[in-house]
Amino acid sequence: MSETIRLTCAQALVRYLSALRGRDADQEESVPLFSGVFAIFGHGNVAGMGEALYGVRNELPTLRAHNEQAMAHAAIAYAKANMRRRMMAVTTSIGPGATNLVTAAALAHVNRLPVLLLPGDIFVSREPDPVLQQLEDFSDGTVSVNDCFRPVSRYFDRIVRPEQLLTALPRAIRVLTDPALCGPVTLALPQDVQAEAYDYPLSFFEPREIVFRAPQPTDDELMAALDAIEVAERPVIIAGGGALYAKATPALLNFADKHGVPVCETQAGKGALPWNHPLHLGPAGVSGSTAANALLREADLIIAVGTRLQDFTTGSNALFRHVPILSVNVNSFDALKGDGLEAIGDAAQVLDDISFGLEDWAAPEDWTTRAREAAREWVDIVSRITGQREPPAGRLPYDGEVIGAVQRSSSRSAMDDIVVCAAGTLPAELEKLWRTETPGGYHMEYGYSCMGYEIAGGLGVKLAYPNREVIVMVGDGSYLMMNSEIATSVMLDAKLIIVLLDNRGYGCINRLQQATGGAPFNNMFENCVQGRHGAPSVDFAAHARSLGAIAEHVGDIAGLEAAMERARAADRTYLISIDTDHTRTTDEGGVWWDVAVPEVSTRDAVREARAGYETAIVGRKARITPA
Numbered sequence: 001m002s003e004t005i006r007l008t009c010a011q012a013l014v015r016y017l018s019a020l021r022g023r024d025a026d027q028e029e030s031v032p033l034f035s036g037v038f039a040i041f042g043h044g045n046v047a048g049m050g051e052a053l054y055g056v057r058n059e060l061p062t063l064r065a066h067n068e069q070a071m072a073h074a075a076i077a078y079a080k081a082n083m084r085r086r087m088m089a090v091t092t093s094i095g096p097g098a099t100n101l102v103t104a105a106a107l108a109h110v111n112r113l114p115v116l117l118l119p120g121d122i123f124v125s126r127e128p129d130p131v132l133q134q135l136e137d138f139s140d141g142t143v144s145v146n147d148c149f150r151p152v153s154r155y156f157d158r159i160v161r162p163e164q165l166l167t168a169l170p171r172a173i174r175v176l177t178d179p180a181l182c183g184p185v186t187l188a189l190p191q192d193v194q195a196e197a198y199d200y201p202l203s204f205f206e207p208r209e210i211v212f213r214a215p216q217p218t219d220d221e222l223m224a225a226l227d228a229i230e231v232a233e234r235p236v237i238i239a240g241g242g243a244l245y246a247k248a249t250p251a252l253l254n255f256a257d258k259h260g261v262p263v264c265e266t267q268a269g270k271g272a273l274p275w276n277h278p279l280h281l282g283p284a285g286v287s288g289s290t291a292a293n294a295l296l297r298e299a300d301l302i303i304a305v306g307t308r309l310q311d312f313t314t315g316s317n318a319l320f321r322h323v324p325i326l327s328v329n330v331n332s333f334d335a336l337k338g339d340g341l342e343a344i345g346d347a348a349q350v351l352d353d354i355s356f357g358l359e360d361w362a363a364p365e366d367w368t369t370r371a372r373e374a375a376r377e378w379v380d381i382v383s384r385i386t387g388q389r390e391p392p393a394g395r396l397p398y399d400g401e402v403i404g405a406v407q408r409s410s411s412r413s414a415m416d417d418i419v420v421c422a423a424g425t426l427p428a429e430l431e432k433l434w435r436t437e438t439p440g441g442y443h444m445e446y447g448y449s450c451m452g453y454e455i456a457g458g459l460g461v462k463l464a465y466p467n468r469e470v471i472v473m474v475g476d477g478s479y480l481m482m483n484s485e486i487a488t489s490v491m492l493d494a495k496l497i498i499v500l501l502d503n504r505g506y507g508c509i510n511r512l513q514q515a516t517g518g519a520p521f522n523n524m525f526e527n528c529v530q531g532r533h534g535a536p537s538v539d540f541a542a543h544a545r546s547l548g549a550i551a552e553h554v555g556d557i558a559g560l561e562a563a564m565e566r567a568r569a570a571d572r573t574y575l576i577s578i579d580t581d582h583t584r585t586t587d588e589g590g591v592w593w594d595v596a597v598p599e600v601s602t603r604d605a606v607r608e609a610r611a612g613y614e615t616a617i618v619g620r621k622a623r624i625t626p627a
Contacts, residue, residue, distance in 0.1 A: 042093025048194025095133025242306015
């Protein structure tokens with residue numbers, strides 16, 4: 001008989017996680033797969049998981065947070081910063097502690113990012129039912145609030161007997177580490193089962209190594225890809241997040257240089273090619289560059305590398321659905337989009353294989369020359385916008401001018417800074433204007449566009465790269481939604497520089513509201529229902545100081561540049577707030593985005609917007625319908 005060890009379910013779970021290591025196929029040494037566990041304890045996990053985590057605290061550190069959703073965001077950001085090669089787990093109590101994770105689970109699912117969620121659950125025995133925080137379903141006795149995780153998890157399991165870990169944990173790790181399946185895993189842990197013991201085989205806890213591999217394309221897929229590229233006269237590559245997760249930058253650089261094919265990028269793919277590469281066109285789509293969108297409109301082949309082709313990239317399927325798409329992707333679900341050719345496999349390997357097969361083929365010189373000229377023009381546009389130090393007379397600075405000041409503040413190599421953001425106008429402005437030369441230097445959560453991710457995400461990035469400057473750019477709306485992990489960053493000595501742009505409301509949606517014919521309503525403080533004391537005047541610097549950070553408010557761009565110097569020299573998290581203009585955005589670049597306008601309204605502005613919307617829909621249909 002094999003040797004066994006008697007452990008509680010919770011003890012077995014954390015011991016198994018502690019033994020896992022991971023490495024890339026071309027690396028000699030492995031590292032711990034799980035770097036730690038974020039935990040907020042309650043009655044549903046403090047006894048079982050709490051005691052178990054205490055026992056492995058030196059091998060698997062436990063980090064305390066202040067908000068369950070935020071700590072999951074931090075764990076997700078940590079995995080994203082590590083290109084999905086390292087990750088973290090998150091444990092909560094039952095009830096609100098668990099359901100606070102659901103938004104983060106959806107974010108990880110949309111973005112194909114690994115995180116292990118370990119929410120407490122109700123008693124399997126049902127003897128003390130209903131326990132504190134238990135939801136009682138009148139038609140199904142097996143339901144708990146954790147069933148909310150089913151649609152937002154790539155793998156879900158409820159552990160109702162301790163021995164079920166023997167099958168559930170390997171399945172969970174497979175999903176977390178498989179490039180095609182990758183996403184959130186939820187293991188719901190009933191609080192009585194957490195504490196139950198079982199005689200586990202010792203072999204289950206032996207150190208084991210996960211080697212990150214990816215599927216390889218078939219010969220038929222490669223031949224079809226070669227045929228499509230060799231007849232193309234105006235090819236364009238769109239690099240998505242998969243290009244970064246595959247560590248495909250060297251292959252992408254070689255492909256662009258050798259074959260003269262221009263490259264544009266998605267939000268998740270920004271940084272796959274250095275911003276100053278002569279064939280780098282900038283971002284694609286709704287928040288794209290003039291260069292990328294002009295060439296995408298004229299392209300006769302799109303080579304989509306590691307992208308799920310969401311509407312911001314495709315201009316709501318109006319920008320380039322008129323041409324064939326060759327999708328290089330580990331996930332066949334994503335590769336099918338656009339009804340194009342598939343090359344299922346690791347982006348780095350597939351690009352190298354295709355390049356080898358193309359031999360000396362190159363895009364026509366006039367196309368490559370055109371791409372270089374367009375790229376240079378876009379670089380000049382960005383330089384002009386971000387170099388502006390003074391707003392127009394009588395106006396506040398806008399996001400582009402703030403971005404320029406933050407970027408100028410770096411006296412070191414651009415490789416050192418990592419900018420983090422998530423939702424609102426800032427992602428569009430940053431995608432257009434931020435310059436990065438290295439993979440991972442631009443960290444944007446825009447698949448789910450989740451307000452509140454910014455500061456918590458910045459914490460996760462800083463834990464992944466403690467020696468690099470992590471700059472969180474956030475609007476006042478997102479800050480007010482979720483800011484508590486400032487305190488965690490101070491407690492963990494994980495310094496962030498937070499640049500808060502205060503436009504006194506939800507400026508991004510206010511502009512969209514008016515662009516679709518709506519009246520300014522319920523977005524800016526000035527347009528909201530107010531009581532007798534009126535709208536609040538929030539002192540964000542004072543609030544950040546109350547959480548332990550250093551903070552100041554500045555009045556202009558010159559003040560921001562000086563404050564950035566102080567922030568870089570500081571020994572802990574430093575917040576700088578600045579008032580900005582909510583009416584101005586970068587005019588250059590961008591394409592149409594499908595936002596449905598009401599078909600019936602009593603207001604002229606809405607009816608006019610609807611007429612414009614219908615014209616755009618007709619144009620899209622004409623563009624994607626074959627002649």
